[in-house]
Amino acid sequence: MTKFARALAGAAPIALFLGLGAAHAMQPATNSFPQPVAINDTIPAPKDVPYPGGTIKLAVDATDVTRGIFTVKEVIPVAEAGKLTLLFPKWLPGNHSPTGQVSKMAGLVITADGKTLPWVRDTIDVYAFHIDVPAGAREITASFQYLSPTTGNQGRIVATPDMLSLQWDCVALYPAGYFVRQIPFEASVTYPKGWKSATALAPGLSGDTVTYPVVDFETLVDSPAIAGRNMVSHELTPGVRLDIAADRPDQLKASPEQIAAHKRLVEQAVKLFGAQHYDHYDFLFTLSDNLGGEGLEHHRSSEDGTDADYFTDWDSSVAARNLLAHEFTHSWDGKYRRPADLWTPDYRTPMQDTLLWVYEGQTQYWGYILQARSGLATKQETLDALASTAAYYQNTPAKAWRTVEDTTNDPSISQRRPKAWTSYQWSEDYYEAGKLVWLDADQLIREKTGGKKSLDDFARTFFGMKDRDWGVLTYRFEDVVAALNSVVPYDWATFLNERIYAVRPEATLGWIARGGYKLDYQDKPTDWWKSREKAREVSDYSYSIGLTIGKEGAISGVFWDSPAFKAGITTGSKLVAVEGRAYDKDLLKSVITAAKGGTQPIHLLVKQGSEYRDVAVQWNGGLRYPTLVKVAKGEAGLDKLLEPKK
Incomplete structure (x- = not known):
């Protein structure tokens, strides 16, 4: 670890700053000024x-x-x-x-x-x-x-x-x-x-x-x-508890079916990894509209915070139900198995994030798989969530200049501060882009082994040793490649290098066709899309006019090179009116729908700072929401991936 010398120079003579002559400079100072403290210690x-x-x-x-x-x-x-x-x-x-x-x-x-x-x-x-x-x-x-x-x-x-x-x-x-x-x-x-x-x-x-x-x-x-x-605790399996705090007592009331889904989450995770790396585990789950949300992994617990209506508005909370699956997976991926350059002896030594596409990317992957296998979300809801990720990377222009590995620097570069053009800049995309790489790996393994093996076999090999050991076992890139090769021999180093370490203008979407589906767009949002809009308090038109709109017309996102972008609309502006009438989301949807197949632009009144502008958005493609459509007959690769383990 680098040692820093602490040596600060004393203050320069006051006379030099005042422009006094040398004779005056030799006189005693009439005022006493504090001197900088010389720190000669090394930490x-x-x-x-x-x-x-x-x-x-x-x-x-x-x-x-x-x-x-x-x-x-x-x-x-x-x-x-x-x-x-x-x-x-x-x-x-x-x-x-x-x-x-x-x-x-x-x-x-x-x-x-x-x-x-x-x-x-x-x-x-x-x-x-x-x-x-x-x-x-x-x-x-x-x-x-x-x-x-x-x-x-x-x-x-x-x-x-x-x-x-x-x-x-x-x-x-x-x-x-x-x-x-x-x-x-x-x-x-x-x-x-x-x-x-x-x-x-x-x-x-x-x-x-x-x-x-x-x-x-x-x-x-x-x-x-x-x-x-207001708190309650549920035992999910022996030694694993769901500890819940809520704003009000009624928000603690979970149905037996809801608790059963959380029990299956633990059961499916243990079946997947084949070992547990904790002596006990607590989900520290806060349901609040006032406390800040959270999702932070720990070895024997996780901090999980979401909206107060998680249980009481279950049908609308599907987008939030991936949280516990993701953080629980981290007990294996991130806490027990940890990238060598992310392990540090203290909290002063800098971390290096080069393998976050495994630490977070594969955890993101398993979080979605486990939500489906446990029933926290349905198979269709999970497919719709995967479609959303696929659509983003199909359309984002950032993939033409930035590597997934470079985004592992984002925790230090931006520390999750807001960005004006996320679709062009990217922000910690090792999560979602990493998830696509592991989907690709899973479907490739299934294809090469005739469905006999999958990424599940990698999970058991890489994370599933030494049951109940909750130490730290570090790894490097070569260890990931070796574990993949132990499942099925292949040029995994090139596979990962092409998708993680190289600029890749085409999206990593081969898993969709291998899995028996195709990415399509429809004019109605899926239930998962609507749940995510509700959770984010936005209306998302990313794949039509290119806008994401929050409360009271606040424009929270503009997709790079979209119709809205080309019309000069920026994040932080406010949508005031649509075709001369006060904005509301239903009006905007109807106008986008009515313009489909025509030639006339959509006129929006936008307020940017103190300036009002009438903006003509040239878009005639109607509403577009991503979905995965099955094209294979019978049970396909993605179907098998989302099935519960027996």
């Missing part, structure tokens, strides 16, 4: 040895949910006097980027034996804090607040009057110089009175004041907690 590189101080005690007061303020007291034992650097987590697992929330940390005070110790933030790595531990001190105490977002533009809201989400990386400092797996922590939390809580540290539901068992810091960060006024 020690992490070593795989036990932290000599002993167990760190972390106490979090999470009762101020009205203001979203978490108050932290951390007692850190020290083995010796001298220089100590404390680190706030920066490179976060699952985020694949330096997204630690140090900007929301405030009120830091460090004491030893009742005396305040000065601290200095590192001027190069602002996540590091330097302290001089005085002689005789056996421990230091760090106190601070984590000021969580109070509105969505500050970040994800993690505390409401009804529930909270506690991520330990936001409320803990740790000593530099050690692998985080070598630093023991004993954490305790005070939640609001009468609330229940859940975390993999204490399976199932706990009360409002909890002291958790001593674990290493890596395990602690990997074991977030949720708590709420």
Whole structure:
């Protein structure tokens, strides 16, 4: 790990800045100005040895949910006097980027034996804090607040009057110089009175004041907690629980059929992979219209957050039901088997994301397969979801200049900040474009083996060893190729290089024909498409006029080189009127439909900033929504892929 020298030059003589002569410059200054602090420390590189101080005690007061303020007291034992650097987590697992929330940390005070110790933030790595531990001190105490977002533009809201989400990386400092797996922590939390809580540290539901068992810091960060006024827990299979917090008690009411589908998710995943890489597992599931949504993997749990009506409006929530399948898959793909350059010894060492097309892309693939096999979504709904992905990559122009592998840099490049032209820029496309590559691999294996083998065999080979081992087994590109070749000999290195590492102007859609289907477009949206529109609160006309329109006509997306793009419409504009009448989505649909087969443009009144423009959109192809149409007779490859495992 790189070591950074900390040497700051002192201030230049004041006289030089004032333009005074040399004689004047030699006179004593009449005013005293603060001088920059010279930081000569180097931040020690992490070593795989036990932290000599002993167990760190972390106490979090999470009762101020009205203001979203978490108050932290951390007692850190020290083995010796001298220089100590404390680190706030920066490179976060699952985020694949330096997204630690140090900007929301405030009120830091460090004491030893009742005396305040000065601290200095590192001027190069602002996540590091330097302290001089005085002689005789056996421990230091760090106190601070984590000021969580109070509105969505500050970040994800993690505390409401009804529930909270506690991520330990936001409320803990740790000593530099050690692998985080070598630093023991004993954490305790005070939640609001009468609330229940859940975390993999204490399976199932706990009360409002909890002291958790001593674990290493890596395990602690990997074991977030949720708590709420309204909570319930369901055992899905022995050792696997669905812990649910909701805004209101009635939103917790899941039917036996709904819970049965979640039970089948666990059963189908275990049948697929052939082993479990946890001693127990908790889905930490928040249903809220106020708490920020989430989907973040952990080894023995996952943070899963979606709209409050997940159970109560089941028919419309199909687009959200992939969430749990995706995050659960990560226990195998991403946590147990992890790309070698994504494993780091601490949260300061930079991660490298080159194999996210396996970590996330194949997880995305299995998430959709498992949603169908478990019945969380129907086979048709899953086919419709795959059609949506296929249509996007058939039409996106970004594939003509950018590789899928290059998008693995996006977590660091853009950190999910909004983009004006996503279809041309791409954004973390290793998820969905990666999913297509694994669909292609599956159907190719089925074709070459006469249906006797599939990517299921790769999953069992690559992820299914050492049942109940929840360590970390890393891999490289060559290991992926070798595992594929063990299923069926083929030039898999070229197969992956062509689809992942090379610019590929044609979309990866060979799996559709091999699977017995074709991609088509129809004038009515599928049920899955309508569910996704509802979840995103948009109307999506990407494959007709090229617009995605949100609330009150806000244009949230413009497809590159589409009719709307050619007419000069931009993301961030507002659609005010359609053919001289106030915009509503039904009116726009009827106008697009009426223009089909004609020659006249569609006139839209668009507000961009303070300017109103009448825009003529030349489109006469009607409404177009993607779907997969079966062309094979009998059971085809895609049909077999989506069947439950016996």
